[in-house]
Amino acid sequence: MAISTRLTELLKVEHPILLAPMDVVADGRLAAAVSQAGAFGIIGGGYGNEAWLTREMDVARNARVGVGFITWSMAKNPRLLDLALERKPPAIILSFGDVQPHAGKIKRAGAKMICQIQTVAQAKDAVAQGADVLVAQGSEAGGHGMARGTFALVPAVVDVARGVPVAAAGGVADGRGLAAALMLGADGVLAGTRFFASQEAVGSSAAKERLVAASGDATIRSILFDIARRNVWPAPYTGRVLRNEFSERWRGREAELMQHQAAEAARYEEAKAAGDFDTAAVIAGEAVDMISDIPPAAEIVVRLVKEASALLAGSNRYRVSG
Amino acid sequence: MAISTRLTELLKVEHPILLAPMDVVADGRLAAAVSQAGAFGIIGGGYGNEAWLTREMDVARNARVGVGFITWSMAKNPRLLDLALERKPPAIILSFGDVQPHAGKIKRAGAKMICQIQTVAQAKDAVAQGADVLVAQGSEAGGHGMARGTFALVPAVVDVARGVPVAAAGGVADGRGLAAALMLGADGVLAGTRFFASQEAVGSSAAKERLVAASGDATIRSILFDIARRNVWPAPYTGRVLRNEFSERWRGREAELMQHQAAEAARYEEAKAAGDFDTAAVIAGEAVDMISDIPPAAEIVVRLVKEASALLAGSNRYRVSG
Numbered sequence: 001m002a003i004s005t006r007l008t009e010l011l012k013v014e015h016p017i018l019l020a021p022m023d024v025v026a027d028g029r030l031a032a033a034v035s036q037a038g039a040f041g042i043i044g045g046g047y048g049n050e051a052w053l054t055r056e057m058d059v060a061r062n063a064r065v066g067v068g069f070i071t072w073s074m075a076k077n078p079r080l081l082d083l084a085l086e087r088k089p090p091a092i093i094l095s096f097g098d099v100q101p102h103a104g105k106i107k108r109a110g111a112k113m114i115c116q117i118q119t120v121a122q123a124k125d126a127v128a129q130g131a132d133v134l135v136a137q138g139s140e141a142g143g144h145g146m147a148r149g150t151f152a153l154v155p156a157v158v159d160v161a162r163g164v165p166v167a168a169a170g171g172v173a174d175g176r177g178l179a180a181a182l183m184l185g186a187d188g189v190l191a192g193t194r195f196f197a198s199q200e201a202v203g204s205s206a207a208k209e210r211l212v213a214a215s216g217d218a219t220i221r222s223i224l225f226d227i228a229r230r231n232v233w234p235a236p237y238t239g240r241v242l243r244n245e246f247s248e249r250w251r252g253r254e255a256e257l258m259q260h261q262a263a264e265a266a267r268y269e270e271a272k273a274a275g276d277f278d279t280a281a282v283i284a285g286e287a288v289d290m291i292s293d294i295p296p297a298a299e300i301v302v303r304l305v306k307e308a309s310a311l312l313a314g315s316n317r318y319r320v321s322g
Numbered sequence: 323m324a325i326s327t328r329l330t331e332l333l334k335v336e337h338p339i340l341l342a343p344m345d346v347v348a349d350g351r352l353a354a355a356v357s358q359a360g361a362f363g364i365i366g367g368g369y370g371n372e373a374w375l376t377r378e379m380d381v382a383r384n385a386r387v388g389v390g391f392i393t394w395s396m397a398k399n400p401r402l403l404d405l406a407l408e409r410k411p412p413a414i415i416l417s418f419g420d421v422q423p424h425a426g427k428i429k430r431a432g433a434k435m436i437c438q439i440q441t442v443a444q445a446k447d448a449v450a451q452g453a454d455v456l457v458a459q460g461s462e463a464g465g466h467g468m469a470r471g472t473f474a475l476v477p478a479v480v481d482v483a484r485g486v487p488v489a490a491a492g493g494v495a496d497g498r499g500l501a502a503a504l505m506l507g508a509d510g511v512l513a514g515t516r517f518f519a520s521q522e523a524v525g526s527s528a529a530k531e532r533l534v535a536a537s538g539d540a541t542i543r544s545i546l547f548d549i550a551r552r553n554v555w556p557a558p559y560t561g562r563v564l565r566n567e568f569s570e571r572w573r574g575r576e577a578e579l580m581q582h583q584a585a586e587a588a589r590y591e592e593a594k595a596a597g598d599f600d601t602a603a604v605i606a607g608e609a610v611d612m613i614s615d616i617p618p619a620a621e622i623v624v625r626l627v628k629e630a631s632a633l634l635a636g637s638n639r640y641r642v643s644g
Contacts, residue, residue, distance in 0.1 A: 001642070001643075002642070002643050003640050003641070003642050004640065004641045004643065005640045005641075016640070119539045120537050120538065120539050120611060121537070121539050138471055138473060139461070139471055140470075140471040140473055140474045147543075148462075148538060148539065148608060149460055149461055149462040149471035149472055149473065149492070149493055149608055150471055150472075150473035150474075151460060151462055151471065151472035151473045151490075151492065151493035151494075151499065151502070152462045152472075152492075152493030152495070152499075152538050152607070152608035152609045152611065152612070153538070153608070155496065155498045155499070155611070155612060156537070156538055156608075156611030156612065159611065159612070168473075170471070170473065170474075171471055171473035171474030172473075173474070174477065176477045176505055176506050176507055177473065177474075177477070177506070179505035180473070180502040180503075180505040180506045181502075182505075182640050183498055183501035183502040183504075183505050183633050183634075184498050184499070184502045185498055187640070215442050215443070215478070216442065216470060216474050216475070216478055217441045217442050217443050217470065221469075285474070286470060286471060286474035286475070287474045289442060289474065289477070289478030289481065290474070290477060290478065290481070309642050311505050312505075312636075312640070312642050313642055314634075318325055318326065318327045318338075318504050318509070318634070319325070319326045319327075320323075320324070320325050320631050320634050320635055321323075321324050321325075321326065
């Protein structure tokens with residue numbers, strides 16, 4: 001089974017599925033596993049740590065993987081991008097910030113520039129800056145993002161993409177999501193939470209088990225956890241996580257939490273170190289409803305493609321006639 | 323062209339498309355036009371006005387239309403439901419509130435009970451109460467709703483629906499949305515904003531032209547307009563509208579607006595009467611990006627079905643092989 005799209009052609013992969021460059025979680029091992037399964041693995045360069053990035057690129061050196069950065073954070077140390085480009089990756093993915101200062105360097109290194117955007121206006125800007133692929137990320141996504149929902153954002157982005165392939169992100173955890181994304185006009189998907197609940201992803205079993213148990217009803221998009229870990233992002237970005245005792249205690253009281261930041265941040269760090277997820281956040285998107293196990297990453301890729309292929313081939317409840 | 327699903331069979335209609343029971347906007351004329359085009363029109367009983375409802379049901383008496391209510395509001399005057407059931411409608415749609423007190427009456431009258439829900443937990447409850455159809459409404463929708471996005475909510479609701487057909491709502495304005503909803507496991511869609519921008523919908527040309535001009539980026543989900551029209555809903559419901567001067571002035575200052583409610587409500591009512599949409603709200607969902615004209619409602623139905631049928635038949639950019 002295979003689904004070919006403009007995205008599989010451009011990235012020279014078998015399956016139109018991208019691994020979300022989840023900070024810390026998407027390391028060299030997970031990215032390599034996803035690429036070796038025929039999809040496109042991306043190392044989560046995140047906030048940027050040269051030693052970590054070098055090590056993880058080493059781990060994945062036998063696989064064709066991309067590298068992702070939080071643009072506004074990487075911009076404080078562009079040497080991280082240079083380190084990544086020295087490895088001649090097929091693609092760099094930039095999320096959350098102005099890509100203009102980095103576009104020329106990426107192109108000259110022969111890498112494709114994938115831009116993850118959250119609004120139609122950002123999509124237009126990324127296309128103007130030379131994006132080779134757009135990732136339209138809806139609010140359902142785990143981790144940082146904005147307010148627009150995947151379902152209406154994707155076709156709207158396709159309509160302004162001027163032929164640039166689009167991947168849908170936010171809410172994709174099974175083949176139904178992949179098939180639906182293609183119907184909305186996308187050329188593939190980017191999945192995060194689904195791959196977090198994989199055997200290879202960096203993360204404790206306790207955190208992964210919370211993903212398996214949770215409903216998307218029990219997620220929240222807020223800045224509470226950013227305050228607690230002293231890492232508040234520029235507006236309008238917020239982060240989606242599973243609700244827990246901490247979020248329910250402070251919800252709607254962000255200003256008050258800021259006033260207690262020193263004490264709460266210390267308490268939060270301790271909880272994180274101890275694996276206490278009643279306080280520490282488990283980053284998760286609304287698609288957790290569709291996650292009920294922790295398989296190897298390769299099996300996730302196979303399932304998505306198999307299920308989507310069957311749906312696209314018409315194995316569904318509807319009948320088209322006339 | 324026709325797409326048959328369990329929903330078209332159950333409601334005995336040609337196309338798996340429901341008109342959202344938009345308060346005031348979805349009157350007898352619009353509902354009848356949608357039904358006569360082969361989809362399922364629903365009169366927006368909204369907050370409930372006996373004279374209005376009787377008149378609009380009279381207008382639509384030659385068409386097979388349903389009637390929709392805001393459950394918590396109708397519960398204050400259940401006589402409205404009796405009035406609707408006297409007409410032997412094919413279906414009643416209840417949104418926002420506990421359906422239990424009304425379910426028996428609806429069933430005994432021979433009408434199908436359609437329950438619009440916003441979370442997986444609500445879906446389970448509606449199925450337990452005997453819902454014949456679930457409408458899974460995502461946050462992208464115009465007007466009142468909750469926080470979960472359509473893309474991940476729909477498959478999660480399908481998975482707990484125990485065979486009850488599901489319609490996707492929130493973000494659907496073209497055939498891509500209909501085709502995607504079917505891939506997510508839904509049996510059809512419910513569309514609001516797309517039908518608001520139709521010739522038959524009740525509403526000024528100025529409001530409809532704002533829908534044509536707007537991007538989904540420029541919508542906001544808040545309670546600002548509910549405060550201004552003295553109609554604050556029980557939490558956690560908020561309403562999606564186009565941003566305007568009023569919303570941008572008060573955004574994030576809800577408590578302050580409450581303190582000025584008397585003066586602002588008077589100013590708001592004046593603006594509404596004058597068609598001043600810099601102050602008065604235009605209710606709209608994120609799918610406005612896909613709305614670029616104000617056609618007759620029947621043409622909207624035909625377009626959705628034609629485009630979705632073509633996509634489902636494989637007229638797309640992807641290729642499935644293997």
